[in-house]
Amino acid sequence: MSRRTARDYAYKLIFQSLFHATGDADESEAASMYADPSLSDEDKAYMRDVVGGVSAHEEELKAVIVRNLHNFTYERIFKPDLAALLLACYEIKYTSIPAAVSISEVVDLVKTYSSPTSGKFVNGVLAGVYKETEDRQ
16 A cells, blocks of 8 residues: 555544544544555554654644745635645644645645635645744755
């Protein structure tokens, strides 16, 4: 299975977690995704890292997103877009995945699962995140 599919699963788990008071995805749904026989051990490790990392660093990731919103508030972000932003911000800040790959992949996810204007919105926010990250290195 490809990293793209594992990222799709991670995105869905992060999205689910946005609706649970504990910040965790539905355990039975998560278990069924991790039990997918087509997932490699590497894919499962990636998913655990990203989903757990987003949960562990949620406040920090939220601050990164807020700094890069223009004329918009965090609370108004459409949940599918927020899940994509959290996923990409985590990948950009905490993994060795190239930022351009993370951005491109999550923009594709929101084009699939969100509104017609979400791709532009997410891309714009993540362009600011990328610039901010590059400026600090």
